[in-house]
Amino acid sequence: MSTAQSAPGPRCVETPPAEWRGNSPRYLVMRTLVVAVVWVLIVAVGTVVALLAAHASPRNWVLVAFPAITLIWGACLTVTEPRRVRAMGYLLREDDVVFRRGLWFRRQVAVPFGRLQLAELTKGPLDRMAGVSALRLVTASAGTDAKMPGLGDAEAASLRDRLIELAESRRAGL
Amino acid sequence: MTPTTPAGERANPVEAPRPGTWTRLHPATPLLRGGISVLVVLGILFNQVRDDLVGVVTGGGPGDSARAWGWLQNPVHALWVAGSATVVILVLLGWMWLAWRLSAYRTGADTVEVRGGIVFRTHRSTRYDRIQRVDLDRPFLGRIFGLARVVVGTAHASGGLTIAYLRLDAAAALQAHLLGLARLAREAPAPWQEGPAGAPQGTAVPVAEDRGENLLHQPNGRLLLGMLLSPMGLLSLAILAVGAVALALGRPALGGICLAWGLPFLWGLGSRFFAHGSLELDILRDRDHAHPSAVGGVPAPDGLLTGGDSLRLRRGVLSRMSTTVPAGRIHALELCQPLLWRPLGWWRLRANVAGSSDGDTARAASSTLLAVGTAAEASRVVSALIPGVVDAADPSDAAGSGYSRSPRRVLLLGVVSPRRNGCRILPETEDGRAFGDGSSTLLLRRGTLWRSLSLIPALRVQSVSLSSGPLSRSMGVATLRVQTVPGTARTWLRGMAQPGASRLAHDWEQQALASLAATAVLRDRPKPPADSRR
Numbered sequence: 001m002s003t004a005q006s007a008p009g010p011r012c013v014e015t016p017p018a019e020w021r022g023n024s025p026r027y028l029v030m031r032t033l034v035v036a037v038v039w040v041l042i043v044a045v046g047t048v049v050a051l052l053a054a055h056a057s058p059r060n061w062v063l064v065a066f067p068a069i070t071l072i073w074g075a076c077l078t079v080t081e082p083r084r085v086r087a088m089g090y091l092l093r094e095d096d097v098v099f100r101r102g103l104w105f106r107r108q109v110a111v112p113f114g115r116l117q118l119a120e121l122t123k124g125p126l127d128r129m130a131g132v133s134a135l136r137l138v139t140a141s142a143g144t145d146a147k148m149p150g151l152g153d154a155e156a157a158s159l160r161d162r163l164i165e166l167a168e169s170r171r172a173g174l
Numbered sequence: 175m176t177p178t179t180p181a182g183e184r185a186n187p188v189e190a191p192r193p194g195t196w197t198r199l200h201p202a203t204p205l206l207r208g209g210i211s212v213l214v215v216l217g218i219l220f221n222q223v224r225d226d227l228v229g230v231v232t233g234g235g236p237g238d239s240a241r242a243w244g245w246l247q248n249p250v251h252a253l254w255v256a257g258s259a260t261v262v263i264l265v266l267l268g269w270m271w272l273a274w275r276l277s278a279y280r281t282g283a284d285t286v287e288v289r290g291g292i293v294f295r296t297h298r299s300t301r302y303d304r305i306q307r308v309d310l311d312r313p314f315l316g317r318i319f320g321l322a323r324v325v326v327g328t329a330h331a332s333g334g335l336t337i338a339y340l341r342l343d344a345a346a347a348l349q350a351h352l353l354g355l356a357r358l359a360r361e362a363p364a365p366w367q368e369g370p371a372g373a374p375q376g377t378a379v380p381v382a383e384d385r386g387e388n389l390l391h392q393p394n395g396r397l398l399l400g401m402l403l404s405p406m407g408l409l410s411l412a413i414l415a416v417g418a419v420a421l422a423l424g425r426p427a428l429g430g431i432c433l434a435w436g437l438p439f440l441w442g443l444g445s446r447f448f449a450h451g452s453l454e455l456d457i458l459r460d461r462d463h464a465h466p467s468a469v470g471g472v473p474a475p476d477g478l479l480t481g482g483d484s485l486r487l488r489r490g491v492l493s494r495m496s497t498t499v500p501a502g503r504i505h506a507l508e509l510c511q512p513l514l515w516r517p518l519g520w521w522r523l524r525a526n527v528a529g530s531s532d533g534d535t536a537r538a539a540s541s542t543l544l545a546v547g548t549a550a551e552a553s554r555v556v557s558a559l560i561p562g563v564v565d566a567a568d569p570s571d572a573a574g575s576g577y578s579r580s581p582r583r584v585l586l587l588g589v590v591s592p593r594r595n596g597c598r599i600l601p602e603t604e605d606g607r608a609f610g611d612g613s614s615t616l617l618l619r620r621g622t623l624w625r626s627l628s629l630i631p632a633l634r635v636q637s638v639s640l641s642s643g644p645l646s647r648s649m650g651v652a653t654l655r656v657q658t659v660p661g662t663a664r665t666w667l668r669g670m671a672q673p674g675a676s677r678l679a680h681d682w683e684q685q686a687l688a689s690l691a692a693t694a695v696l697r698d699r700p701k702p703p704a705d706s707r708r
Contacts, residue, residue, distance in 0.1 A: 095687045106647070109639035109657075110683045114690040140528065141636035141657035170690065 020089035020100070023132070027150025028085045030130040035081045039074025046070050090148050090159075095170070097137070097163065099146045111146050115139045116167035119160045135160060196278040196289075203277065203339045204270035206315050212266070279337045284359065286326060286352060288335045298335040302359035304328045307484070307498035308352045310345055314492040324348050327498075389558060390551050392453040392544075394491065396520070400546030401443055403514040410439030450545040451491035457558060458484045458498065485559075487543065503528040504559060505634040506656075507543075508663035509552055510626040521552040526661025541662050560631055563600050563615050577619060578678065583649050584669030591622035597654070597667055597678060599685065614685050616656060618667045628664055630656050632685035640679045642672075654679055 046067035053060035084103045091098040100108040120136045127133060127149075133156040134149040151159065220227075246252050269292070277290030287299040307327040316322060316338075322345040323338030340348060401407045417432025485504075488496045506526040515521070523544035544552060553564040577596030584592050598617045618628040635656055642652040646668075652675045655666040670678070 095690070096683065102641075105641065105643045107639060107641035109637050110679075111637040112635075112683070112687050112690050114687075115636045139636040139657065140659050142660050143655065143657040144637040144639075146637065 020091050022086060022089045023148065023150035024130070024152040024155070026130045026152070027132045028082055030126055030132070031085050031150070032078065032081045034126065035074075036078045039070070039078060043067050043071045043074060085150065088148060088150070092162075097146075099137075099148055109144060109146050111137055111139060111144060112170075113163070113166040114170040116163060119163045119167075121156055121160055132156070137163070194280060194282055196280045198274065198278050199337070200321055200339045200341060200344075201274050202319055202321065204273040206313075206319070206321065206339055210315065281348075281351065281355065286335070286337075286355075288337055300326050300328060300333060300335050302352075302355045304333065305352065305356035305359075306500060308349050308356065309496045309498055310349050311496060312342070312490075312494035317492070317494065322346070324352070326352060387457040387459060389455040389457055389485075390453075390547075390554060391455075392451075392547070392551070394447075394451045396548075397451055397453075397546050398447055400515060400518075400520055401447055403518075404512050406439065407443055408514070410436050410443060413439065446545070448491045448493070449495075450489055450542070452494075453487065453489040453545070455543070455555065456486040456488070458486050485543070499525075499527055501559060505630075505658035506661065506663045506665050507556060507559065507629045508626060509556070509629075510621070510624060513623050515546075516625070519549045520546050521549060523547060523552050523555060524662045526658050526663045526665070528659040556629065560615050560629055563617070563629060577617075578671070578674050580651065580669040581649070581671050584646075584651055586649065587646055587651070587669055589620075589669040591620060592669065594622055594625070595620050595667065595669055597670065599678070599681060613689065616682055616685075618654075618665070620664075620667060626664070628667075630658065630665055632682070632689045634658055635682070635686035635689075638679050638683045638686065640675060647672075651675070654682075656682065 047064075050060070050063040050067050053063050080103060087103050087106070088101040089099070091100075095114075096110050096112045098108060098110045100106070117138045117140060120138065121133045122136065123133045130150075131153055132150045133153055134147060135151055135156050136147040137144065139146075246255065272292055273290070276292055276295075277288075279286065279288045281287075282299075284303070285299040285301050286305075287297065289295065289297040305326055306329055309325040309327065310322055311325055312322045319339075320342055321339040322342045323336055324340065324345050325334065325336050327334040337345075337348065339345075402411060413432050413436035417429045417436055419429075420426075420432060421429035484498045484500045486496060486498045488494060504525045504527055508524050509521045510524070511521050521544070522542070524542050527541055543555060547555070556564045577598045579594075579596035580589060580592040582592050584595065589595055596619050598619075599614050600617060601614060614632050616628075616630040616632070618630070620626050635658065637657045639655045639657065640652050641655070646652060650672040651669045652672055653666060653668045654670050654675055658665050
């Protein structure tokens with residue numbers, strides 16, 4: 001684990017990393033598996049195409065470079081996926097909630113409770129298998145884009161209720 | 175179809191609209207709302223098929239006008255032609271008369287209603303307490319006849335209704351009447367509901383007088399020049415010039431292509447000019463609305479943004495459109511200046527307005543508060559909305575003292591103006607930090623060639639985010655984004671030096687929280703009914 005890569009994302013919050021809450025370990029496994037499977041499929045298709053092309057004409061052996069590059073790229077992504085998942089996190093503070101995500105392209109967004117219009121839970125088929133939900137917060141701005149995938153079902157529901165409750169107590173309209 | 179036709183229902187126009195009774199619109203309404211276009215279309219159609227028609231009727235070849243004339247000499251034939259023309263005109267007139275008879279409006283106990291349509295009947299109603307704005311529009315055709323329409327707007331774009339057309343004075347009276355009813359309904363919903371089902375008695379109906387406080391009145395010459403000096407204007411002028419030269423040199427093909435390309439540009443420019451011209455900007459003071467600073471006990475900026483006042487834009491060279499923007503819906507402003515405007519010192523002022531994205535193009539233009547304005551005009555409007563800020567941060571000030579600026583290295587990121595790229599929170603204390611009360615404004619400056627200054631009051635901030643990619647992180651910079659309602663004013667700044675950017679984002683969010691706390695206190699004071707105004 002040792003996520004403590006001290007608060008990934010630009011630090012607009014001076015907080016000990018320990019206070020950040022992350023997503024479910026099941027989600028980590030699921031995401032890693034999904035990425036691995038997707039890239040294996042891509043590499044497999046690429047290899048088949050390259051081999052067929054090479055079979056047609058020996059000069060086409062160059063095309064094997066593409067599945068090779070894809071293999072390396074996919075391996076990199078698969079290996080870093082757990083870190084990327086662990087880089088996602090949220091932090092409930094007194095008056096706002098902060099979301100962070102991203103390993104290479106980091107983003108951190110702070111949403112005051114009073115601006116919350118609604119909190120949305122979604123579960124895809126894979127999410128249901130892993131027993132996790134994605135939480136998304138909506139404000140009057142389309143650009144807020146505050147979401148936290150892969151929360152354990154119970155945690156997601158209780159977080160949503162808590163956020164709604166906080167938003168209700170501090171509502172300030174637009 | 176003159177206004178002298180049966181005036182029974184309209185004996186007393188709208189000077190004192192009788193509550194609960196249906197009032198007819200102006201008799202010329204069907205003509206203006208589509209009748210003219212029907213006539214034009216019929217005329218064009220007739221023109222197209224005239225020759226064939228003549229040929230068919232007279233039995234000769236198409237276009238044989240001498241023969242047609244001879245055919246017409248026969249009185250029976252002439253009678254036929256005259257009779258059928260009369261029938262067509264009568265049917266049209268009858269249709270219009272029916273349309274006029276069937277459309278009406280009324281101001282009921284707590285709604286304003288409009289009905290209309292012949293085949294497909296429509297009936298719309300809007301509750302007074304949902305009315306956000308009541309505008310008076312004078313489209314070009316209506317203006318010729320001295321008519322106007324009243325547009326009632328609600329928070330949701332499709333919730334309003336249009337009452338078209340009325341005589342100008344009647345429309346103005348209705349507008350004032352509706353504004354008064356809307357205010358009454360907003361302020362005292364309870365007695366309104368409890369009262370007898372009938373509408374309030376005539377004398378009790380408040381008439382909101384026009385409390386417009388003129389902010390500025392723009393001449394059209396500057397607008398035209400400013401538009402021609404903008405990139406789009408220069409482009410179209412250049413294309414047209416090339417076309418003209420080519421034509422003069424006897425190259426018709428090139429000239430034709432250039433003209434064909436340039437004219438649509440010019441058309442767009444012209445329609446923008448006609449839409450934005452003759453701008454009058456007023457402040458509508460809502461004096462009864464308590465100022466938040468007075469209620470919450472929190473020193474808030476004394477600008478329009480915090481009160482219940484609105485900004486009214488009336489513009490249009492031919493069609494006069496009036497748009498009322500409640501100042502509280504303005505979430506961000508941006509002043510920008512194309513290169514060629516700099517010697518003239520002109521600015522464009524755009525705003526992010528909540529609930530303005532309603533597909534109605536005439537109203538969507540409300541996001542441009544000033545199409546072309548002098549520095550003085552721009553600062554007058556901005557100061558009315560957010561006082562004190564523009565004076566402290568002159569947008570044309572090249573030095574940008576007081577701003578935390580980007581490091582030179584961000585040139586590599588494509589930020590071409592590190593010297594100007596900067597941000598600042600105003601008003602600030604001596605040590606350069608923001609006040610802790612949430613009354614401040616974030617200023618974002620950018621652009622060497624195209625200068626721009628965004629102003630974002632903490633009052634309306636939805637969220638704050640900071641992001642960085644690998645390259646920008648290696649340079650120690652980040653992008654700050656402040657989320658407001660969507661609009662044309664930019665609310666982000668790239669290439670901010672890192673420790674500073676984090677601190678600023680943090681400070682700024684604290685400001686947003688502080689102002690949120692202030693308004694939340696305000697919100698809790700008058701108990702539930704305040705919920706009805708969003």
